[in-house]
Amino acid sequence: MTHAPLLLPGGAPSCPPVAVTFIGDVHGWADRLERVLVQAEGRIVLMGDLIDRGPQTPQVLDRVHGLCLDGKAQCLMGNHEWMLRRVLPPEGGVDGDAWAAWVATWGGHAVLAAYGVDQPDELRRALGPHLPWLSNLPRVLAGGEGQQRWIAVHAGLDPSRAMTEQLRELTADLGEVPPAALFSKQWLMVWPGDVPADTCLVSGHTPREECFISSRRILCDSSGGMIGRQLSGVIWPQGQLIVG
Numbered sequence: 001m002t003h004a005p006l007l008l009p010g011g012a013p014s015c016p017p018v019a020v021t022f023i024g025d026v027h028g029w030a031d032r033l034e035r036v037l038v039q040a041e042g043r044i045v046l047m048g049d050l051i052d053r054g055p056q057t058p059q060v061l062d063r064v065h066g067l068c069l070d071g072k073a074q075c076l077m078g079n080h081e082w083m084l085r086r087v088l089p090p091e092g093g094v095d096g097d098a099w100a101a102w103v104a105t106w107g108g109h110a111v112l113a114a115y116g117v118d119q120p121d122e123l124r125r126a127l128g129p130h131l132p133w134l135s136n137l138p139r140v141l142a143g144g145e146g147q148q149r150w151i152a153v154h155a156g157l158d159p160s161r162a163m164t165e166q167l168r169e170l171t172a173d174l175g176e177v178p179p180a181a182l183f184s185k186q187w188l189m190v191w192p193g194d195v196p197a198d199t200c201l202v203s204g205h206t207p208r209e210e211c212f213i214s215s216r217r218i219l220c221d222s223s224g225g226m227i228g229r230q231l232s233g234v235i236w237p238q239g240q241l242i243v244g
Contacts, residue, residue, distance in 0.1 A: 047078065206219065213234055
């Protein structure tokens, strides 16, 4: 039996039915990203958390934003992009409490060092067009057709709630409350009961020593932005692991 392509509510972005390389959380490591990109096949989907912790955020943002503008890649919003959006709201200004937390505990200090700035207004100017792009990244992507389809969400989906309900929320306007699908580390090997049997749920967010790859679930963050770790990617649908 064949199925229509998986459609997301609200006209959310989706990808054509070609090979896809899912890339885990880059976290400011441009050299790791390049080593994975040269092995990638088909369309590229980055799982979010491009920023913080690593020393090369400017190069990462230039590279990934350029790939997306060229139509060669798509990128999800991760919890770190969500936090940056809270720190530097799209409407202007700065959330002082969020700024202090981001610098001290989220790895924001590495972003400031990489840009050579230390004030919110300086960072807003340094990020330039990257900031509105990061602030408006999609929170869910989907693609594939027939009996091989996928849904990508930064941290996963709540198994106690319907997938359809969660997708509606993830494609609606972003409110002040962060979606659990960007933050939870409890949903690694689980998924909602209404995820179709022919669909693989893909996420990053929770760093693992080795990626998990199956027909129903892919976990592709092996870095977490930590020193001495490798960035990983998974080429779908064959399930081939690539590392950088």
